[in-house]
Amino acid sequence: MALTNETIKDRLIAKFGDQLSHFEEPYGLLTFEAPKESNLKVLQFLFDDEELRFQFLTDLTAVHYPDQAGRELAVVYHLHNLTDNIRLRFKVFTAVAQPDVFTATQLYSSANWMERETYDFFGINFVGHPNLKRILNVDEMEYFPLRKEFPLEDQTRIDKDDAMFGRGSIK
């Protein structure tokens, strides 16, 4: 029997109860949220469970939401069950003040560089990572460039005001 979003959701809730939240299906892709302490438990369960078998890590990245106090950074995992050909996305949120999240490198060798990249750009500290150092940027860099506080353009230019991009208001 082919796996459906409903079955996955039911199995996850049966295992983790109300720890998991924000179940959604944007564009058909099952998405949910887990507390950051249990990210590894969820990944391990999805990997090992005989029915779920999400054993392929498609993508790992982060998003910065500076306005959500206490949960500014989201780490996003895209997993794929290649046997039943179904994908899911799951997120953990962490505070920017203490961005510690457990590493998935024990489970997926591919997570090594993906986590390094995420650290490089967002400063997520993957606890237990064997070699957490910058990968694409220079080692001497002192900030995490994909965070929203780093403006892209020259700030003295008024023609590049945020309002031009549909956000904020004209100064």
Added chain:
Amino acid sequence: MSVEHHVKLPEGSIEKTTTTLNLGPTHPATHGVFQNILELDGERIVSAEQTVGYIHRAFEKLAERRPLYQITTLTDRLNYCSSPINNMGWHITCEKLLGVKTPKRVDYLRVIIMELSRISDHLICNSVVGVDSGAFTGFLYVMQYRELIYEIYEEICGSRLTTNMGRIGGFERNFTPAAWEKIEKFLAEYPAVLKEFENLFTRNRIFMERTIGAGPISGERALNYGFTGPNLRAAGVDYDVRVHSPYSSYEDFQFEIPVGSTGDCYDRFLVRNGEMWQSLSIIEQAYRKIQDMKGTESEIYHADAPAYYLPAKKDVYTKMEALIWHFKIVMGETEIPPGEVYQSVEGGNGEVGYYLISDGGRTPYRLHFRRPCFIYYQAYSELTKGAMLSDAIIVMSSLNLIAGEMDA
């Protein structure tokens, strides 16, 4: 991989100490800017440590300040051996977010372009594997046909390498008769060339001795390392995005997925060659499907998405609505609906993914590219451990590492 200080010599080695060799970042044999610090026991590799990021251009940050159509030019520069696939993948991602439905003819035109790019990508990779094993002829021979593919691109969009091809919803103009002529020429002449290319290599004793058993990986390890595309299929896993999550009407086509078994350089070579034959057949099918279209359907080359698609110039001069759209598009004033999308396409090297988050502004809130090269290059030290130095080069070229894709 971590730096292994005090690398120990393997048991039974006759050397006194290991040799450190700095391969790259501008080594002529690495075909791109990557650095590898190899620890050698004589000529055998004990460990390899990769450094990437030499051409990092911060595309993900740049994309946060660009309207959707300006991001296409960024995708060109990821895997520059098959930029049209990246372009189309990006358009398909945007269309998914915006809910634009493309007509069948657009899908088929895209399929033709994407398969041509796949051929040009595999062509370069396989012929370069030849070059690195000492056979230069194949490389020069097939270059003519890559040139023909680039001429087809030129007829369609005006440029060759960084194509910026197509628009959200379709193409900026219909394929010209000259483009069709060139596609027909390619379909007629290429099979013989590919056959000849295979004759040069496939059963060539020297080539086989150099590539069989070089850089092997099991299917299980390949999956764990996040391999996709030809490199994963060479290890015996038949995962192909075109089949598993069809896009651009790939479900309308009949084709096979070639797979290997050992995941070594030879299997990767064979899988890529096999895929070129399949691509040819897909192009032929798409060509025939388009030729069979009648009436208005046979002329259509874009979807009805006026907010993302520049109107014809004569309409801009004569129709108010077209003028407004023109202005809004050029000024980048079109607001994108909020949403979160992951869309992937089968690129030359594997699953090229686009993770797009929109908060309702005019530009993406966050855009992440899943770059297959970046993900599978980390397996390089495992692949080359215990191999000869000359194998390190050949493994690198047969993985088809593209610096642009790796560094984004």
